């Protein structure tokens with residue numbers, strides 16, 4: 327176990343151990359930097375030490391669910407890659423629970439396709455449905471029926487990037503929908519979960535789907551004495567719309583608080599406490615007796631007219647020159663620039679066309695959001711498969727390349743480990759070899775050309791949403807569109823076509839810069855991508871880019887732009903609102919700093935913004951600069 331496990335105990339850690347020793351389920355609710363993940367790793371270490379032998383003897387594992395693959399790798403490393411622990415993302419965990427129940431999976435898929443047919447028929451039957459939509463839905467029905475017929479010949483379902491029922495591939499959306507449904511319907515499955523994984527911990531629980539939380543709680547209800555469920559989260563750090571937020575602490579559950587912040591020095595802690603206080607009463611105290619330095623926190627309020635990049639450079643220059651804490655740092659040298667999706671980052675990192683495709687001309691909000699956080703179905707084939715494959719080949723990771731092909735290439739479906747993998751690999755070699763030139767410097771290969779190449783080469787199967795945009799001959803399966811909602815309307819469908827068409831026309835190599843950006847490997851990081859991370863020097867950029875992001879608005883958050891009727895309606899109905907979403911994003915970004923924080927706010931009315939920021943007392947007045955006049 328690594329240094330996380332050896333951090334000093336807090337009162338929460340002691341209480342947590344009591345829970346583990348008595349199989350009491352618990353919810354840890356605590357702010358940023360309070361050491362939730364650290365407590366989780368310490369809990370795992372305790373289990374290994376005190377209960378490991380018994381668990382191993384009974385062939386049981388401790389499940390630890392993380393939000394991202396990066397977090398998964400970190401915790402897996404922290405626990406010394408001990409197979410006592412099953413550390414994975416929620417999708418992978420759910421798949422592990424269900425994968426040997428192939429009959430149930432097939433029945434579920436058949437029901438799912440039947441439901442899709444019924445939905446399409448319902449749309450066709452509505453008198454107001456446009457003729458073009460009716461034709462499209464009719465085509466869908468024919469395709470769904472083909473999938474239904476093909477189900478009989480599917481020998482085994484696997485979990486891949488995008489779903490293709492005909493070929494027995496289930497995508498992320500299927501898994502996250504199917505497994506909670508099957509668990510809810512089948513007591514035997516629930517008993518097997520409790521038997522196989524007597525401890526299940528969920529990190530970043532605020533962003534976990536309600537259905538998943540509920541079904542895990544159901545397992546706990548039925549198997550109280552032998553199943554311990556624990557959630558580690560912070561409602562103020564919920565940054566995905568699908569997350570549940572606060573986990574209800576039901577009767578018989580233990581709530582564990584962690585009032586400290588071990589990450590942010592006093593001046594930064596003051597800022598994040600103030601941001602949070604306007605939303606909920608949790609105020610953190612510092613977790614350390616001594617800080618090397620109190621850190622620094624400054625606000626820069628700048629006009630959003632003209633060249634923002636040049637203004638940003640000026641701030642970075644000013645910081646290096648005037649503030650000893652920032653001296654010796656420069657963008658790229660220990661400083662992380664946190665943005666929502668930002669044209670400035672796109673230009674610098676070389677993906678301006680991709681950025682424009684997903685952001686210009688009022689795209690459907692789901693697609694735009696999916697670009698911002700890297701979760702869009704249109705980007706998944708690249709981010710989860712083709713780019714990792716390219717990388718694995720480039721660095722000679724043959725095993726990883728093979729694993730990726732196995733999971734994603736239709737050529738491998740139904741081929742088991744001992745059956746001629748080398749023949750298949752040989753057959754795919756030609757298509758794989760075409761990947762690198764498409765991404766090489768100066769390559770003009772477009773995203774569309776690349777997709778056609780990899781489809782024709784048998785490297786990939788694409789999910790149903792692509793049939794609208796590419797000639798994916800009869801391969802598509804029906805998939806969920808729930809998160810990218812407005813595509814479902816006539817107007818939304820047309821806008822989606824425009825976005826995807828622009829995307830297909832972009833140079834494929836721009837995906838490289840985009841990937842670095844969403845995976846936070848550049849000096850710019852998305853405010854979504856930095857979940858759980860920490861950096862010495864954080865520069866948070868608040869910029870509404872002419873209101874192009876309707877999920878978030880710093881101008882609305884600071885009261886400089888009036889709320890829309892829809893915003894007011896949401897607030898009045900107690901629903902999540904633009905103000906709360908923006909607050910949470912602002913909180914997550916600022917709370918990443920371990921030393922210094924600078925907030926750069928681009929706005930149209932610098933003076934008014936300055937007054938609001940002063941009034942909110944995030945920092946003393948002399949730490950607010952405008953560079954105006």
Ligand SMILES: Nc1ncnc2c1ncn2[C@@H]1O[C@H](COP(=O)(O)OP(=O)(O)OP(=O)(O)O)[C@@H](O)[C@H]1O
Pocket residue numbers: 333334335336356357358359360361362363364365560563588589857858859860917
């Ligand atoms: N008990 C402790 N004593 C000293 N330092 C600690 C302790 N617990 C955590 N830390 C340090 O505090 C920082 C934040 O810890 P951690 O990432 O576990 O917090 P978190 O609550 O999961 O954060 P967040 O929710 O903001 O992502 C890390 O640098 C960690 O090493």
